[in-house]
Amino acid sequence: MRRVTFSRNFTLSLSRTCRCYCKYCAFATHRAHLYSPDEVRALLDDAERRGAKELLVLTGEAPEVNPEVARRLSGLGHPDFTSYVAWACERALERGMLPHTNLGVLGREDLARLREVTASQGLMLESVNPELVVHQGSPTKHPERRLETIRAAGALRVPFTSGILVGIGESPEERVAALEALAEVHAEHGHLQEVILQNFVPHPRLYGAEPAEIADTAQREGERGEVAPMPAWGSDVSLDEMRLLVRESKRLMPDVGVQIPPNLSDWWLPLVEEGATDLGGLSANGDHISPEHPFPSPHRMRKELKPRGYALTERLCVYPQYMDSGWLEQGVLDVVKARYWSFIPRRGSGRREATPVRLDLVPRAIERGRAGEALGAEELAALFAETRPEAIEGMRQAADELRAELAGDTVTFVVNRNINVSNVCVVGCAFCGFGQGRRSPEAYEHGREEFVRRVEEAVAFGATEICMQSGIHPDWELDDYAGWLRLAKHTAPQLHLHAFSPMEIDHMARERPLDEVFAILREAGLGSTPGTAAEVLHDGVRERISPNKLPVGRWVEVIEASHRAGLRSTSTVMFGHIEEPHELAEHMRVVRSLQERTGGITEFVPLSFIPFHTMLGRTHGIEEISREENLKHTAVFRLALGRSVTNLQASWVKMGLDAATESLRWGVNDLGGTLMEENISRLAGSYHGVRLEPTDLIGAAHAAGRPAAERGTLYDIRARHDLPVAA
Numbered sequence: 001m002r003r004v005t006f007s008r009n010f011t012l013s014l015s016r017t018c019r020c021y022c023k024y025c026a027f028a029t030h031r032a033h034l035y036s037p038d039e040v041r042a043l044l045d046d047a048e049r050r051g052a053k054e055l056l057v058l059t060g061e062a063p064e065v066n067p068e069v070a071r072r073l074s075g076l077g078h079p080d081f082t083s084y085v086a087w088a089c090e091r092a093l094e095r096g097m098l099p100h101t102n103l104g105v106l107g108r109e110d111l112a113r114l115r116e117v118t119a120s121q122g123l124m125l126e127s128v129n130p131e132l133v134v135h136q137g138s139p140t141k142h143p144e145r146r147l148e149t150i151r152a153a154g155a156l157r158v159p160f161t162s163g164i165l166v167g168i169g170e171s172p173e174e175r176v177a178a179l180e181a182l183a184e185v186h187a188e189h190g191h192l193q194e195v196i197l198q199n200f201v202p203h204p205r206l207y208g209a210e211p212a213e214i215a216d217t218a219q220r221e222g223e224r225g226e227v228a229p230m231p232a233w234g235s236d237v238s239l240d241e242m243r244l245l246v247r248e249s250k251r252l253m254p255d256v257g258v259q260i261p262p263n264l265s266d267w268w269l270p271l272v273e274e275g276a277t278d279l280g281g282l283s284a285n286g287d288h289i290s291p292e293h294p295f296p297s298p299h300r301m302r303k304e305l306k307p308r309g310y311a312l313t314e315r316l317c318v319y320p321q322y323m324d325s326g327w328l329e330q331g332v333l334d335v336v337k338a339r340y341w342s343f344i345p346r347r348g349s350g351r352r353e354a355t356p357v358r359l360d361l362v363p364r365a366i367e368r369g370r371a372g373e374a375l376g377a378e379e380l381a382a383l384f385a386e387t388r389p390e391a392i393e394g395m396r397q398a399a400d401e402l403r404a405e406l407a408g409d410t411v412t413f414v415v416n417r418n419i420n421v422s423n424v425c426v427v428g429c430a431f432c433g434f435g436q437g438r439r440s441p442e443a444y445e446h447g448r449e450e451f452v453r454r455v456e457e458a459v460a461f462g463a464t465e466i467c468m469q470s471g472i473h474p475d476w477e478l479d480d481y482a483g484w485l486r487l488a489k490h491t492a493p494q495l496h497l498h499a500f501s502p503m504e505i506d507h508m509a510r511e512r513p514l515d516e517v518f519a520i521l522r523e524a525g526l527g528s529t530p531g532t533a534a535e536v537l538h539d540g541v542r543e544r545i546s547p548n549k550l551p552v553g554r555w556v557e558v559i560e561a562s563h564r565a566g567l568r569s570t571s572t573v574m575f576g577h578i579e580e581p582h583e584l585a586e587h588m589r590v591v592r593s594l595q596e597r598t599g600g601i602t603e604f605v606p607l608s609f610i611p612f613h614t615m616l617g618r619t620h621g622i623e624e625i626s627r628e629e630n631l632k633h634t635a636v637f638r639l640a641l642g643r644s645v646t647n648l649q650a651s652w653v654k655m656g657l658d659a660a661t662e663s664l665r666w667g668v669n670d671l672g673g674t675l676m677e678e679n680i681s682r683l684a685g686s687y688h689g690v691r692l693e694p695t696d697l698i699g700a701a702h703a704a705g706r707p708a709a710e711r712g713t714l715y716d717i718r719a720r721h722d723l724p725v726a727a
């Protein structure tokens with residue numbers, strides 16, 4: 001799965017008055033144009049309503065050279081235009097939007113003033129040819145002047161966007177030379193976050209019309225305007241030429257994003273396949289530079305990208321690697337932290353500024369964890385946030401020893417089949433790529449015949465367990481759930497039925513006492529309960545990622561009732577998204593104390609978050625947790641459970657079989673099931689497959705130097721697979 005990004009922005013063309021006369025431009029005017037403060041405020045309110053995260057401030061160059069603009073600015077108390085832009089940016093920041101400005105060629109002082117109120121700035125290099133006809137009358141289009149600005153921004157440590165225009169009279173060699181010039185500046189300062197490869201499209205003359213209005217209307221109506229003829233100085237650009245530029249950008253600046261404007265051609269998809277990484281700022285109010293070309297909707301682009309293995313994800317105007325105090329002014333960084341903290345790369349731990357983490361507690365916490373003692377919240381938070389390699393190795397060793405003591409060396413697995421009877425769901429969790437509204441074209445519901453076929457297939461495969469979970473179907477009642485159990489038992493009485501998450505139990509129970517519900521389910525064939533729907537057992541996190549889901553107290557009630565009914569359960573955690581170390585610590589406290597009360601939990605299953613096709617991943621910039629972080633968390637889960645839960649399972653669907661094999665050194669003793677079908681992670685964008693053969697799991701255990709054994713759901717050993725004797 002590869003990510004392709006875009007920024008949800010709103011364009012403010014604060015002034016279109018410009019000192020230049022570029023022939024391709026339909027944006028600039030030489031009359032006085034300047035939005036008043038009231039107009040700016042109204043536009044910003046509109047931007048906020050439309051959910052913009054970025055304010056893109058586009059302007060003509062040095063509009064104050066126009067005496068009328070200068071007079072208006074001075075009447076507003078601004079000595080120059082930059083001062084007014086800074087004022088507008090401050091108003092945007094107050095509303096929680098991050099400004100990105102592009103004012104044309106600027107001196108160091110102006111760039112520095114804007115740095116105080118912007119998250120990033122930009123300037124297209126356009127071309128390295130100083131003689132282009134199209135730039136006649138525009139002295140600041142000289143490549144040296146532009147490179148000076150780009151270089152000055154680098155020296156000031158301004159996260160910066162640049163790019164080239166393609167098809168304005170330059171030669172193919174000059175295009176590559178322009179990319180080389182950008183690469184050279186980037187090598188000096190490391191500040192280029194992305195390079196835009198923008199093909200020129202001719203515009204009709206807009207005469208006295210307002211591009212902002214044309215763009216907004218075109219965007220709302222989604223219709224492209226009239227296509228203008230190619231002027232004599234312009235040239236058509238082929239897809240192959242653009243492909244070459246994508247490759248050259250990546251070769252010259254491998255760490256810099258490559259942006260393709262998706263509204264200026266139909267080739268954005270092949271260019272993504274060639275390596276482009278970004279589709280730019282999709283302005284809610286259209287493209288003010290090419291107003292007759294509305295942006296395609298994120299929904300449409302996502303639909304085209306998904307089947308090709310790409311996940312369209314939001315980014316901010318400032319790229320993640322620049323989100324720190326070295327690159328951003330404190331006031332701007334504060335907005336990022338307050339509003340968009342999930343976009344800040346974790347760099348090895350959870351969000352750190354909220355609750356201070358006591359790393360000094362780590363060495364003793366490792367010792368106490370190894371001894372099986374209950375760790376306090378601060379100790380657990382410190383372990384989850386730990387980044388020092390030697391401390392992490394200490395955690396690994398302690399978790400591995402505890403695993404050996406509690407579960408021995410044998411690596412277990414179960415031959416099972418998942419059946420997700422329906423994905424219709426009314427809950428709408430932000431982390432879920434599986435649940436669908438009833439009217440969604442992707443909604444499904446198996447009939448009885450299909451269900452029986454799947455159960456029979458599981459039997460033929462040698463499965464001993466059916467794991468059954470579905471979305472929260474609005475029409476299903478307790479009788480329906482019990483009906484699926486009866487049908488499975490009728491088809492294959494020998495199978496263990498591991499079914500229904502606490503959320504499903506809560507849904508089917510309605511007003512009925514839980515003990516009664518479990519008695520009915522048990523009678524219908526239920527063998528044990530999955531401890532899913534736990535996500536993070538902290539109501540604050542649940543409020544943010546799944547506000548409609550059952551609260552922590554109810555989850556605990558359901559699992560306790562299951563145990564009371566003699567139905568054991570598993571327990572899970574979904575981590576690696578927006579949760580913080582102290583919230584995971586609370587999760588572990590809840591699970592451990594429940595287990596100490598009932599003893600009914602068979603295993604603990606850490607499930608790392610798969611972000612790709614989920615709302616949480618798309619709109620919160622959340623990356624998939626790294627393998628190293630995943631393994632570290634695994635070790636902490638083992639230490640947090642102490643001797644309360646014997647079995648720690650690795651989910652190969654989430655982390656891949658290779659990392660799951662490695663996790664056997666980090667406290668894990670169980671590799672879960674063969675699954676046969678897996679929809680929940682797959683639809684969230686997991687790329688680790690949906691089915692394994694028992695021999696794959698046996699091979700993984702043996703590769704880790706450990707014997708394997710097939711188990712039943714409740715950890716009864718069914719067949720041993722010892723290590724092959726060395727030849």
Ligand code: SF4
Nearest residue numbers: 425427428429432435
């Ligand atoms: S996680 Fe479960 S409850 Fe939440 S939306 Fe997905 S299917 Fe529905």
